[in-house]
Amino acid sequence: MSLRIVVTVKYVPDATGDRHFADDLTVDRDDVDGLLSELDEYAVEQALQIAEDADDAEITVLTVGPEDAKDALRKALSMGADKAIHVEDDDLHGTDAMGTSLVLARAIEKAGFDLVISGMASTDGTMGVVPALLAERLGVPQVTLLSEVSVEDGTVTGRRDGDAASETLQASLPAVVSVTDQSGEARYPSFKGIMAAKKKPVESWDLSDLDLEAEEVGLEGAYTVVDSAAERPARTAGTIVKDEGEGGKQLAEFLAGQKFI
Numbered sequence: 001m002s003l004r005i006v007v008t009v010k011y012v013p014d015a016t017g018d019r020h021f022a023d024d025l026t027v028d029r030d031d032v033d034g035l036l037s038e039l040d041e042y043a044v045e046q047a048l049q050i051a052e053d054a055d056d057a058e059i060t061v062l063t064v065g066p067e068d069a070k071d072a073l074r075k076a077l078s079m080g081a082d083k084a085i086h087v088e089d090d091d092l093h094g095t096d097a098m099g100t101s102l103v104l105a106r107a108i109e110k111a112g113f114d115l116v117i118s119g120m121a122s123t124d125g126t127m128g129v130v131p132a133l134l135a136e137r138l139g140v141p142q143v144t145l146l147s148e149v150s151v152e153d154g155t156v157t158g159r160r161d162g163d164a165a166s167e168t169l170q171a172s173l174p175a176v177v178s179v180t181d182q183s184g185e186a187r188y189p190s191f192k193g194i195m196a197a198k199k200k201p202v203e204s205w206d207l208s209d210l211d212l213e214a215e216e217v218g219l220e221g222a223y224t225v226v227d228s229a230a231e232r233p234a235r236t237a238g239t240i241v242k243d244e245g246e247g248g249k250q251l252a253e254f255l256a257g258q259k260f261i
C-alpha cells in the first residue's frame with residue numbers, strides 16, 4: 001500500500017519586509033509579501049527523499065492560511081510534492097498555535113496519513129510546538145528535531161543531534177516527525193517542476209469541511225493573545241569617542257557606564 005506522507009507547510013510574512021501589527025494586534029498580513037517558511041522547505045525535501053526510497057508513496061502538502069498561502073503550496077508542489085490541501089476560512093483570523101494544531105490535525109485525519117513531516121519551527125511564530133501538539137491530537141508517536149530521517153518496514157528512524165550527544169530514535173507508523181535545517185539542503189524547483197505544479201490538484205477546505213465551529217478557533221478560541229505592542233524606538237546615533245590621547249579611558253568609562261565591564 002502507498003505510504004501517505006503529509007507535509008505541513010506554513011506561509012509566512014517575508015522576514016526582510018517591514019512587518020506590523022494590525023489594529024486588533026494580529027499580524028498585518030496584507031501589509032507584507034509572504035512565502036513558504038524556509039524551515040518547511042527542509043520538511044518537503046525529506047518527504048521527497050523518503051518517497052524516492054519507497055516503492056510507492058504519495059506526498060500531500062497542507063497549509064492553514066489566507067488566500068495567498070497557495071503560493072507556499074505551489075512552491076512545495078514545484079519541488080515535487082504530489083497534491084495540496086489549503087484550509088482557508090475568515091473565522092481563522094487570530095488563531096493561535098493551539099487552534100492551528102486543531103485545524104491541521106482535523107485536516108490530516110481527513111486526508112489520511114502514515115507519516116506527518118513538519119518543520120522544526122515556523123520562521124515567523126517560531127514557537128516550535130505545532131508538531132508535538134499534532135502528535136497529541138492525532139494520538140500517534142512524535143519524533144522531533146531530526147537531522148536525519150528514514151522509513152523502513154513501517155518504522156520511522158531519525159537522528160537528533162544535541163550539544164553533547166546524538167540520539168537515534170524510532171517510532172512505528174503512523175507518526176509525526178519534525179526536521180531541522182541540518183537535515184539536508186532543500187532542492188530548487190526545476191523549470192519542469194514549476195510547469196508540472198500548475199496541473200497538480202489543490203483542494204480547498206473550510207472549517208465546516210473539518211466539522212469545526214468558528215468559536216473553536218480564531219481570536220475567540222485562542223489560548224494566547226497579544227495584549228499590547230509598541231514600535232521599537234528608532235536607533236540613536238550612538239556615541240563617538242574621538243581619541244585625543246584619552247580614547248581608551250573614555251571607552252572603558254562608557255562600557256562601565258553600560259555595565260558591560
Ligand SMILES: Cc1cc2nc3c(=O)[nH]c(=O)nc-3n(C[C@H](O)[C@H](O)[C@H](O)COP(=O)(O)OP(=O)(O)OC[C@H]3O[C@@H](n4cnc5c(N)ncnc54)[C@H](O)[C@@H]3O)c2cc1C
Nearest residue numbers: 008026064094096097118119121122125126127128129130
Ligand atoms: C489566518 C491565520 C491567522 C492567524 N492569526 C494569529 C494571531 O492573530 N495570533 C497568533 O498568535 N497566531 C495567529 N496565527 C497562528 C500563527 O501564525 C501560527 O500558525 C501558530 O501560532 C503556530 O505557531 P508557530 O508558527 O510558531 O508554529 P511552530 O510550532 O513554530 O511551527 C512548526 C511547524 O508547524 C507547521 N505549521 C505551523 N503553522 C502552520 C500553518 N498555519 N499551516 C501549516 N503548517 C503549519 C510547520 O510545519 C512549521 O514548521 C494565525 C494563523 C493563521 C493561519
